[in-house]
Amino acid sequence: MSNRSLSARIERYPVRGAFVIARGAKTFVDVVAAEIDDGEHIGRGEGTAIYYRGESAESVLAQVEGAAPLIASGASRAELLTAMPPGAARNAVDAALWDIEAKASGVPVWRTIGLPQPRPLLTAYTISLGEPGAMEIAARAAGHRELLKIKLSGADGASGDLARVAAVRHGAPDARLIVDANEAWETLDIEAIAHQMAGLRVELIEQPVPAGSDHLLDKVWSPVPLCADESVHDRASLDAVVGRYRFINIKLDKAGGLTEALALVHAAKARGIGVMTGCMLSTSLGIAPAFFVAMQGMYADLDGPLLIEDRASGMRFDASDVWPPEPSLWG
Structure with missing residues (x-):
């Protein structure tokens, strides 16, 4: 004991x-x-x-x-x-x-x-789903941020989501863009949408089809890399997305902690899959350990504390960057 x-x-x-x-x-x-x-x-x-x-x-x-x-x-x-x-x-x-x-x-x-001394990381900032006009306004307000993540729906077809992305692009012409379909494109022509997204300078498309329906991507050639989120949680679910996605989104709540997430990073890299580190809506305490996963990936989406009223003495966000957690906050 x-x-x-x-x-x-x-x-x-x-x-x-x-x-x-x-x-x-x-x-x-x-x-x-x-x-x-x-x-x-x-x-x-x-x-x-x-x-x-x-x-x-x-x-x-x-x-x-x-x-x-x-x-x-x-x-x-x-x-x-x-x-x-x-x-x-x-x-x-x-x-x-x-x-x-x-x-x-x-x-x-x-x-x-075994990581180097942590430095600030670029993090995406989320533009919530809405009508194109509202999303353009939100994008304009966040236009000083380098990387925006756009939530999409597929509910009104490809044209609706393309209009949303075009509106965000108009509102933030210089921002880098990634989009998250949240499993909503199952009935759409994903390859055609991806080509149009490429024209809007989108650089990553997250989870276009429902988890478990990833075979729908087997014959899709996308000029924009696809990233699995709901389809991969830990090492046990990794092999099912190989050849279908070029990136995975690692979230500590899905993986069940930093220990498994670190192992998942190595397993993904061994299979030639890139890493994005994401988060659920969470406070700075929730994303503090995720920072050390994000240090090893290409994309970080650790804006959870920016989207809520964070706990006191949270992590530091400055412009487009999130700073390493202070030992007083975590570890």
Whole structure:
């Protein structure tokens, strides 16, 4: 037995305005904050429920609380991978373990991983789904940012999404653009849309078809790289997207924590697949460990704290960049 105890709670954070994607709108996000206490140090982690996989804040909280005996018995991060399933609960506990180990040893997380001294990273900023005119206004307001991520729907056909992207391009003519279809293009001519997106200088298309329907991409030649999000969560789901997507979006809540996410980065690179590091709606505590995954990829989409009323003493965002987490925040 160890002297470590695990506790958790649900915390609610309002969304700034509204966060709208093809599956609906959010005005707040509930996250699960986990803490591991050894009597001298406290390690902290956070998870956001993967709602499209049936998770809720309440179910995640119950899973985290159920892991208390594991932590009390001294379970390691490696043991956690087999003792808990992938998902937001394991992410929160895994992060808390990384954090308390860093604080107890005095060795920062990046050094334990074997990464260079962290520097600020370019992060995408999300333009929520809406009518083209509203998205153009949002893009103009965010036009000082280098990389914008546009949420699309497919609900009104290819012409509707093309109009949205064209509007964003008009509002932010100098920005780099990536788009996220959120599984909504299953019935559309994806190859034709991709060619038109290329004309609008879109450089990445995320999850055009529903997870499990990725075979629809087998004969699609896209001039814009396709990126799997909902279709890949951890190493177990990676091989199914090989040859269909050129990138994967790694999110710690999907992978079940930094430990699995780091392994997934190496597995993806070994298969010639590029890495984008994303996040759910989350506070700075939730994206702090994801920063170290993003250091190893081509794209970072870590704007979760910018879209909500973040916790106090959060991470620093400056222009288009997110700065490394301070040890006082995480690890």
